[in-house]
Amino acid sequence: MKDVKVLGSGCKRCEQTAAMLEQEAARLGVTIRLEKVTDYAAIAAWGIASTPGIVVDGKVVHAGGLPKLDAIAGWLG
């Protein structure tokens, strides 16, 4: 069980990122708990400067723009 957070204030790319994470997790057979963090203060607390950001198990792995699929596989695998 991976704890995954998408940091972003509901922008289009944040939605896309969340969808990509869910699809990739399903493809890999990894169960994840996906949480969307939309509060600006909560996003800022993770120390990123661009959204969408991705946090996996309490660690920031990505910030700004859509992630690459093979990178997602690396984070979830």
Add this chain to the structure above:
Amino acid sequence: MCPQSAIPEVPPLVGLADEPPAWPWLVGTGAGLLAWGLIYSQLVPASNWAADLLPLAPGSRMAEAARFFLYDAPKVLLLLTLVVFGMGVVRSFFSPERTRAMLAGRREGVGNVLAASLGVVTPFCSCSAVPLFIGFVSAGVPLGVTFSFLIAAPMVNEIALGLLFALVGWQVALLYLGVGLGVAISAGWVIGRLHLEHWLEAWVRDLRTGAAALPPVALTVADRVRAGLEAMRDIVGRVWPWMLAGIAAGALIHGFVPTGALASIMGAESWWSVPAAVAVGIPMYSNAAGIVPVVEALLGKGAALGTVLAFMMAVTALSLPEMIILRKVLTLRLIAVFVGVVGIGIVAVGYLFNALPL
């Protein structure tokens, strides 16, 4: 326009099995550029041919406007595509996080210059203006330096520079780059000197988070070309309606406004034209792709360069939607100071260029 399809299957090189070879992407980019050049060279005959098909009396105003539109629309679209692709590749070398690391703890002055310059090349979208602002300020980038970045990023961008270069000339593009950076640097510096940190929203002021340590990302040539293509699809896909509207407005000005008609209202002699251009520009929300074709047409009809530059800067740098977004982190007083300082800078630029014998 997808070079991927033209790339033959190649066996992976020994030892580099997980890194895609660079050359198909370079060849694909070269082929794309060649195709671009071919299309561009056929623009004049093709647009003339299309204009002749229209049932409009040759030489009439409507025919002139239509001819202008049919030539300008594909031309601007092609140039926009090329510029955005190139800048997408350049921007893959930068990120807001890396820019922040370069700016954190910088002294004002040097910091403002660096921030404004990085604002030109760092990927930035006004939708993430708030995370960026908080991310910068909470990680120790001085407020004034942050503002220099936030002013330069929307105002001096690749679309503005590329289209000015293509439609109006390299001199004006270079001038815009220079004065745009100048306004961003000096306005940020002034805001920094005013020490307005206490005018941030309280929750932003109290936030001291530091910067996240992101894992390093090694980008390949393929990744960078892909970044260019993605920027192309994203930005061109987003701004083309603005662009067409701008060209249509430009075409109407071109066809219907008599040459020299604007000299009296937008010329260098009327002192009020510069502040009026700024006042009109603030509530107007467009982007550079929509505004440059209008700028080109206005200049052609006798508007003064300083007035037109001031108008363009006000539209791009002081946009109402961005202020509404920033209201989440800035108090109204700070927004007012921001608009005031940037507005004064833009008006000064306008007067300066109207006074110069160009």
